[in-house]
Amino acid sequence: MSHSIMIMCEQSEGRILAVTDELIACATQIADHYDSRLTAVLPGLITEPCSISGADLLVINSPGLAQYTCEGWEKAALLATEQIKPKIIIIAHTSTGYDYAPRLAALLEGCCLTSVSGIEITGDSISYRRSGFHGKLDLLYGVGKAPLVITVLPGAFPAPDWQAEPGITRIIDADIKPKLTSHVQFSIPDQSNTELDHAEVIVAAGKGIGQAENLLMIRDMASCFKRSAIAGSRVACDNGWIEYNAQVGLTGKKVSPLLYVACGISGSAQHISGMKDSKTVVSINRDPEAAIFRYSDICIVEDLEKFIPAFLQEAKKHQS
Amino acid sequence: MRILTCIKQVPDPESRPMINQEKTWAEYGEYTSYWINRYDEHAVEEALRIREMIPGTTVDIVSIGPERIKSAIRRCLEMGADRGFHLFIDSEDYLSPSIKSRLIAEFCHDMKYDLILTGVMSEDMMSGQTGPMLAARLGIPSATSVMKLSVNGLEGSIQVERELDSGHRCSMDLTLPALVGVQSGINRPRYPSLSNVMRAKNTEIIQIRLENSLLKVVSCETVEKIQEAGSDRAGIRLAGTTAEKAAVLWRMLREKSLL
Numbered sequence: 001m002s003h004s005i006m007i008m009c010e011q012s013e014g015r016i017l018a019v020t021d022e023l024i025a026c027a028t029q030i031a032d033h034y035d036s037r038l039t040a041v042l043p044g045l046i047t048e049p050c051s052i053s054g055a056d057l058l059v060i061n062s063p064g065l066a067q068y069t070c071e072g073w074e075k076a077a078l079l080a081t082e083q084i085k086p087k088i089i090i091i092a093h094t095s096t097g098y099d100y101a102p103r104l105a106a107l108l109e110g111c112c113l114t115s116v117s118g119i120e121i122t123g124d125s126i127s128y129r130r131s132g133f134h135g136k137l138d139l140l141y142g143v144g145k146a147p148l149v150i151t152v153l154p155g156a157f158p159a160p161d162w163q164a165e166p167g168i169t170r171i172i173d174a175d176i177k178p179k180l181t182s183h184v185q186f187s188i189p190d191q192s193n194t195e196l197d198h199a200e201v202i203v204a205a206g207k208g209i210g211q212a213e214n215l216l217m218i219r220d221m222a223s224c225f226k227r228s229a230i231a232g233s234r235v236a237c238d239n240g241w242i243e244y245n246a247q248v249g250l251t252g253k254k255v256s257p258l259l260y261v262a263c264g265i266s267g268s269a270q271h272i273s274g275m276k277d278s279k280t281v282v283s284i285n286r287d288p289e290a291a292i293f294r295y296s297d298i299c300i301v302e303d304l305e306k307f308i309p310a311f312l313q314e315a316k317k318h319q320s
Numbered sequence: 321m322r323i324l325t326c327i328k329q330v331p332d333p334e335s336r337p338m339i340n341q342e343k344t345w346a347e348y349g350e351y352t353s354y355w356i357n358r359y360d361e362h363a364v365e366e367a368l369r370i371r372e373m374i375p376g377t378t379v380d381i382v383s384i385g386p387e388r389i390k391s392a393i394r395r396c397l398e399m400g401a402d403r404g405f406h407l408f409i410d411s412e413d414y415l416s417p418s419i420k421s422r423l424i425a426e427f428c429h430d431m432k433y434d435l436i437l438t439g440v441m442s443e444d445m446m447s448g449q450t451g452p453m454l455a456a457r458l459g460i461p462s463a464t465s466v467m468k469l470s471v472n473g474l475e476g477s478i479q480v481e482r483e484l485d486s487g488h489r490c491s492m493d494l495t496l497p498a499l500v501g502v503q504s505g506i507n508r509p510r511y512p513s514l515s516n517v518m519r520a521k522n523t524e525i526i527q528i529r530l531e532n533s534l535l536k537v538v539s540c541e542t543v544e545k546i547q548e549a550g551s552d553r554a555g556i557r558l559a560g561t562t563a564e565k566a567a568v569l570w571r572m573l574r575e576k577s578l579l
Contacts, residue, residue: 033398069463069492070462070463070489074456086447094485095464095465095482095483095484095485096484098452098464099452099462099463099464099465099482100452101452102417102448102449102450102451102452102453102456103452103453103455103456103462104456105418105449105453106418106421106452106453106456106457107456111416111418111540111541112417112449112453112541113541114446114447114448114449115446115447127544127545131446131549132444132445132446133337133346133444133445133547134333134444135339135446136336136337136548136549137339137346137546137547137548137549138546138547138548138549138550139543139545139546140543140544140545140546140547141541141542141543141544142541142542142543142544143541143542144539144540144541144542145539147527148541152449177350178459179495180460180494180498181461181492181493182477182492182493182495183479183491183492183493184490184491184492185490185491185492186484186488186489186490187488187489187490187491188487188488188489189487189488189489200578209540224579225333225578225579231510231514234504234505235358235504237505238504238505244487244505245487247487250485251465251483251484251485251486251487251503252487253486253487254486259573259576259578259579265474266333266444268443269446270446272525276552280576280578281553282569282573283555286334287333287334289334289336289460290334291549293551293555293557294549294550294551294552294553294555295545295551295552295553296553297553297554297555297556298556298558298569298572299555299556299557299558300557300558300565300569301379301557302562302565306562307562307565307566310562310563310565310566311566313563313566313571314454314566314567314569314570315579318570318579
C-alpha cells in the first residue's frame with residue numbers, strides 16, 4: 001500500500017529556505033521505514049521554475065499567497081492534502097509553522113505533535129520524541145489517528161551534505177484569498193546588536209537573577225573577560241532587565257561564542273536553539289535538574305548571588 | 321465585547337517530576353507549588369486592559385483540570401476577571417491538546433465570545449497547540465506569538481502584531497471573532513488589588529464536570545515512554561564549597577585561555 005508523506009516548504013518571497021532540507025531529512029528517515037513517497041508543498045506566488053532534491057514538489061500558486069497568512073497557508077495545505085492524501089505532514093517549528101500546524105491537524109481530524117526533536121523506530125512502529133516537563137524529561141509519543149502533523153525543531157535533523165536527485169515539479173494554480181485577514185505588513189525592528197555578534201564571551205542572564213540590581217553582578221562577571229558582552233533569556237528581556245536586541249533564542253539572536261555563561265537560565269528549547277553552537281558552555285543554576293545543564297560543559301549548582309561574588313573574588317585574587 | 325481567556329496551571333519549574341512505574345507519565349510530589357502559566361497570565365492582563373478601554377466588556381476564564389487548578393482560576397478573578405469556569409476532570413494524566421481544544425470548543429458553543437485569548441504555549445509542555453486548534457474547531461482566525469493587540473471596535477476587527485523568528489514582526493487585521501495567542505512581552509501582568517481579592521472571595525467558580533469516558537472518544541497521540549532527558553554535552557558538575565567551585569571554574573577557564 002502506498003504511504004505518502006507531505007512536507008511543507010519554508011519559503012521567503014517564493015524561495016525555498018534551507019530548513020526545508022532538514023524536513024526532508026526527517027521525512028527520509030520515516031520513508032526508509034514505510035517505503036513512502038515524499039512530496040514537498042510550496043505555497044506562494046511562484047514566478048520562477050523550482051524543484052527540490054529528495055522529493056517531488058507540488059507548487060500551490062496563488063496571488064493570495066504572496067505573503068504568509070495563517071489562513072492562506074492553511075487553505076493551501078488543505079488543498080495539497082486532497083492531492084497527496086498524506087499519512088504524515090511535516091512542518092518546520094518556526095513562527096509560521098507553529099502558527100498553522102495545529103489548526104491543520106484539527107481540521108483534518110488528525111493528531112499533532114510540535115517541536116519534535118527526534119524519531120525512534122522499533123520494529124513496526126515509530127515514536128516521536130519531544131521534550132516536556134520544563135525540558136527536564138524526554139517524551140516518546142505514539143500516534144493515534146492519521147494524519148499526523150508534526151513540527152520539527154530547526155537543527156534537530158541535519159540536512160544531508162549530498163544532494164539527492166530533484167523530483168518532479170507540479171504546479172496547481174489556485175485562487176486562495178484570505179477572507180478574515182487583512183492589512184498584512186512585515187517589519188524589521190532595529191535589532192542591530194553587533195556587540196553580541198562579535199563577542200568571544202557572552203554572559204547571559206535569565207529569570208534566576210531575580211532582580212534588575214543583580215545585573216551589575218552579571219556585568220562585573222562579563223568584564224572579567226576580553227571581548228565580552230551580556231545577553232538575556234526571553235524572561236530577562238520581558239522583565240526589562242535586558243534589551244530585546246540582546247535576547248538569545250529562537251525569537252532572538254543565534255550566537256556561537258567561544259564561551260557562553262548561562263546565569264540562572266533554565267534552558268527552554270527556545271533558548272537552547274539560540275546558543276547550543278557555543279564552543280564552551282558554563283551554567284550556573286540553583287536547580288540541579290535545570291535543563292540547561294544538559295547543554296553545558298561545566299555545571300555549577302549554586303545560588304548566583306553567592307557564586308558570582310565568589311568568582312569575582314577569585315578573579316581579583318589573580319589580578320593582584 | 322465578550323472575552324474568554326483560557327488558562328493552564330503549571331507546576332513550579334524548579335520542582336522535580338517523578339517518572340511513574342510504567343514509565344508513561346510523570347507526577348509531582350504533594351508539596352509542589354502550582355501557579356498560572358506565565359504566558360496565560362499575560363493573556364488575562366491583556367483581556368483586562370481591553371475591558372478598561374471598551375465599556376461593557378466581560379472577561380471570562382476557563383481552565384481544564386483537577387481540583388488544584390481552582391487556585392489559578394481564583395487568581396484570575398483576583399486580577400479582575402468577571403467569571404471563572406472550571407472544566408473539572410479528576411485526573412493528572414496526559415490530556416492531548418486535541419481533546420482540550422474539543423472540550424473548550426464545546427464550552428464556547430453557546431457563549432458567543434468575540435475574542436478568545438490564550439498564552440502562546442504552556443511553560444511545562446510547550447506544545448502551543450490548544451489555542452490554534454480551538455480556533456480551527458470554532459472556524460475563526462487566529463494568530464500566535466502576539467506582542468501587540470488593539471481592538472477596532474467599530475469595524476469588528478482587531479489589529480495584532482506577531483513576533484516572528486529573529487525578532488521580525490508582522491502586523492495584520494483579523495475579523496472578529498478571533499483567537500489570539502499572546503507572547504510574554506506584550507504587557508506586565510498586574511498584582512491583584514485588595515478590592516478585587518475581596519470581590520473574588522465572594523465569586524463562585526462555576527464547575528462543569530467532565531466524564532472521564534468522554535476523553536477516550538477521540539483517538540489521539542499517546543505518551544508511550546518517558547525518560548530523563550539525554551545530554552548533548554558531557555557536562556562536569558563542580559563539587560565543593562562555593563569558593564572552591566569558583567576557584568575551579570577560574571582555573572578551567574584559564575586552561576582554555578578564556579581568561
